Amino acid sequence: MQDRSLARLLQTPAVVLLLIWMLVPLGMTLFFSFIRYVLTSLRRPEWTTPSLDNWRGLGNYQFVWNNDGFWLAIYNSVLMVGSILVLTVVLGLAIAVLINRAFPGRGIVRVLLISPFFVMPAVNAVLWINMILDPVLGLQGLAVAGMNEMIDGLRTFPLLGGFFSLWPDLEPISFRATQTSAYAVIMMVTWQWTPFAVLIFMTSLQSEDQQQKEAAILDGANAWSRFRNLTLPHLGRPIAIVIMIQAIFHLSLYAEIEIVSRGNGNKNLPYLIGEFASNNIGAASATGIYAVILANIIAIFLLRMVGKTLMD
Amino acid sequence: MASLTLRDVAKAYGSTRVIESIDLDITDGEFVVFVGPSGCGKSTLLRMIAGLEEISGGDVSIGDTVVNEVAPAKRGVAMVFQTYALYPHMTVYNNMAFGLKQAKMPKDQIDKRVREAADILDIGPLLDRTPRALSGGQRQRVAIGRAIVREPEVFLFDEPLSNLDAALRVQTRLEIARLHERLGSTMIYVTHDQVEAMTLADKIVVLRGGDIEQVGSPMELYERPQNTFVAQFIGSPKMNFFNHSDLAQTAPPELRQVDEDTIIGIRSEHLSLCSAGEETLSATYELVEQLGEHALVHCTTSGGTEFIAKLDVPPQSGRDVPLYLRVSPDQVHLFNRETGLRK
Numbered sequence: 228m229q230d231r232s233l234a235r236l237l238q239t240p241a242v243v244l245l246l247i248w249m250l251v252p253l254g255m256t257l258f259f260s261f262i263r264y265v266l267t268s269l270r271r272p273e274w275t276t277p278s279l280d281n282w283r284g285l286g287n288y289q290f291v292w293n294n295d296g297f298w299l300a301i302y303n304s305v306l307m308v309g310s311i312l313v314l315t316v317v318l319g320l321a322i323a324v325l326i327n328r329a330f331p332g333r334g335i336v337r338v339l340l341i342s343p344f345f346v347m348p349a350v351n352a353v354l355w356i357n358m359i360l361d362p363v364l365g366l367q368g369l370a371v372a373g374m375n376e377m378i379d380g381l382r383t384f385p386l387l388g389g390f391f392s393l394w395p396d397l398e399p400i401s402f403r404a405t406q407t408s409a410y411a412v413i414m415m416v417t418w419q420w421t422p423f424a425v426l427i428f429m430t431s432l433q434s435e436d437q438q439q440k441e442a443a444i445l446d447g448a449n450a451w452s453r454f455r456n457l458t459l460p461h462l463g464r465p466i467a468i469v470i471m472i473q474a475i476f477h478l479s480l481y482a483e484i485e486i487v488s489r490g491n492g493n494k495n496l497p498y499l500i501g502e503f504a505s506n507n508i509g510a511a512s513a514t515g516i517y518a519v520i521l522a523n524i525i526a527i528f529l530l531r532m533v534g535k536t537l538m539d
Numbered sequence: 540m541a542s543l544t545l546r547d548v549a550k551a552y553g554s555t556r557v558i559e560s561i562d563l564d565i566t567d568g569e570f571v572v573f574v575g576p577s578g579c580g581k582s583t584l585l586r587m588i589a590g591l592e593e594i595s596g597g598d599v600s601i602g603d604t605v606v607n608e609v610a611p612a613k614r615g616v617a618m619v620f621q622t623y624a625l626y627p628h629m630t631v632y633n634n635m636a637f638g639l640k641q642a643k644m645p646k647d648q649i650d651k652r653v654r655e656a657a658d659i660l661d662i663g664p665l666l667d668r669t670p671r672a673l674s675g676g677q678r679q680r681v682a683i684g685r686a687i688v689r690e691p692e693v694f695l696f697d698e699p700l701s702n703l704d705a706a707l708r709v710q711t712r713l714e715i716a717r718l719h720e721r722l723g724s725t726m727i728y729v730t731h732d733q734v735e736a737m738t739l740a741d742k743i744v745v746l747r748g749g750d751i752e753q754v755g756s757p758m759e760l761y762e763r764p765q766n767t768f769v770a771q772f773i774g775s776p777k778m779n780f781f782n783h784s785d786l787a788q789t790a791p792p793e794l795r796q797v798d799e800d801t802i803i804g805i806r807s808e809h810l811s812l813c814s815a816g817e818e819t820l821s822a823t824y825e826l827v828e829q830l831g832e833h834a835l836v837h838c839t840t841s842g843g844t845e846f847i848a849k850l851d852v853p854p855q856s857g858r859d860v861p862l863y864l865r866v867s868p869d870q871v872h873l874f875n876r877e878t879g880l881r882k
């Protein structure tokens with residue numbers, strides 16, 4: 228007993244510190260979300276100081292709920308996080324399995340594969356949107372222009388020319404546009420985070436039991452069946468880790484969205500919070516609480532899904 | 540059921556030759572044990588038969604067909620691995636059913652086979668557990684069960700008992716012997732434990748450095764080892780080797796005749812105490828290992844050769860008093876010192 232209470236006592240500072248660290252911001256956000264609190268207001272100067280007198284109840288939540296941008300932001304958050312998760316896990320698995328076998332230059336290939344992860348998000352976004360996705364100067368623009376030129380050449384061909392004249396000219400896609408900016412963000416974040424998935428899956432693949440695979444070969448299992456029945460269950464936990472960590476990170480995407488389109492057509496919850504926070508702290512806090520709720524829903528949903536499909 | 544033939548089989552990893560050139564005939568239903576020291580190529584040979592290792596030269600035939608190019612699953616072999624290699628995310632039932640499912644066998648037939656095998660091995664109550672929730676011995680049985688359900692023509696075992704404790708090892712050894720009796724299939728069993736080899740085998744294949752040293756029944760190997768390596772590898776404690784100069788004046792004339800170029804091999808269990816004047820050897824002893832039913836007495840001859848005698852009653856005299864030991868001449872093995880071959 229003595230020992231245990233001493234241990235508790237010694238732990239207390241750390242625990243208290245952690246609690247303060249977590250609870251104070253959450254408490255303040257909750258408090259702000261229930262009051263009227265703006266940074267500047269000429270008409271109602273009393274709202275510029277946070278105080279219980281400005282109590283608004285669920286008013287901020289209602290205001291955000293009815294805001295046009297809110298549902299689009301939730302939709303965008305889910306779309307981006309979901310797509311990035313699926314893409315990074317699938318690509319990560321494929322690449323990890325491919326480079327797990329021995330081949331000359333494996334060390335260098337591995338280092339190169341990991342390197343996108345060390346690029347800063349903002350730099351990543353600038354590189355992608357200007358050098359790769361730009362419809363005129365980027366790789367995309369050059370590729371589309373090149374193909375158009377080739378088709379143009381084919382049209383002058385004696386016999387088959389008529390057939391190629393039926394082909395339309397290809398149009399480069401503008402990834403800063405309202406309809407496409409989310410896809411640009413998905414692409415660049417996938418490129419950056421696939422190495423993370425590869426890294427985690429690769430370490431796990433190396434601990435896979437080779438004799439189990441040989442037993443499966445003797446049992447007549449083909450490569451796909453071995454992957455499905457042995458490798459995938461073996462990777463269940465790393466996949467869950469990759470999904471959880473990425474879900475946490477990508478719910479708060481900001482830099483890429485800002486750089487690609489300044490939120491045009493592609494606001495997510497953090498971006499919306501940012502916009503509100505330029506003046507309306509109450510609404511921003513309410514959105515923050517919504518984001519916490521969304522994160523929890525997604526986390527529970529993911530945990531269930533990952534647990535069900537992979538652990539049985 | 541099938542016989543198995545190895546013709547001139549060789550294996551090389553790059554330029555390192557691991558298996559030289561092996562010829563071996565295994566008849567239908569035989570229990571063959573590969574023994575040999577670590578690294579001699581036992582596992583490699585077994586894995587070549589299974590199809591897990593490419594064959595660098597020669598032919599492996601099962602029945603009448605050369606299987607060099609046949610896929611492992613199509614060879615009609617099943618293997619029990621040293622680490623069991625059970626599928627960790629499947630239940631015991633699914634572990635056993637996996638191979639049959641891959642072969643697209645109907646569900647009811649799979650069920651019948653799995654339950655039969657579970658009956659034979661006494662693992663019926665464990666079918667719904669995962670391997671993690673089994674003891675070592677139970678895992679071992681499941682691994683054997685996974686081999687049985689496929690009704691293979693040849694069973695391959697790679698040191699299946701080495702992860703079990705001593706008591707369980709003896710018990711499982713008996714069960715494997717019983718299983719062989721019951722199924723009558725051809726079995727090939729790899730071990731470096733010569734007791735397992737002696738007790739289980741119809742035929743023992745002694746390997747060293749990728750070559751066969753001798754093939755024969757356990758008693759043939761014990762009674763007529765073809766060379767010094769087999770002589771010392773089979774039998775425990777290992778066979779004692781003496782020189783001409785170790786023999787006493789009173790040794791039987793057949794033994795006195797042998798020349799300096801001959802190694803005289805005598806198993807410790809064939810040495811017995813005798814009175815002065817009848818002895819083949821005289822020696823002093825340093826140490827007695829009392830095993831209850833008999834004692835292992837560590838001795839040195841006057842010529843300085845160390846050896847072990849297995850005696851029913853340990854010597855009562857002091858350490859510096861000479862021990863007189865005799866052996867009957869037909870239990871002596873003579874080997875050429877140069878070649879190591881039996882004379």
Ligand SMILES: Nc1ncnc2c1ncn2[C@@H]1O[C@H](COP(=O)(O)OP(=O)(O)OP(=O)(O)O)[C@@H](O)[C@H]1O
Pocket residue numbers: 552555557575576577578579580581582583584731
């Ligand atoms: N992939 C490989 N490349 C090169 N040499 C190898 C390879 N695999 C095995 N060897 C060599 O082949 C020889 C035989 O190995 P093997 O595993 O068959 O021995 P073993 O008789 O089963 O030994 P143990 O009793 O220790 O299991 C060893 O000397 C080993 O070093």
Ligand SMILES: [Mg+2]
Pocket residue numbers: 581582583
């Ligand atoms: Mg081995």
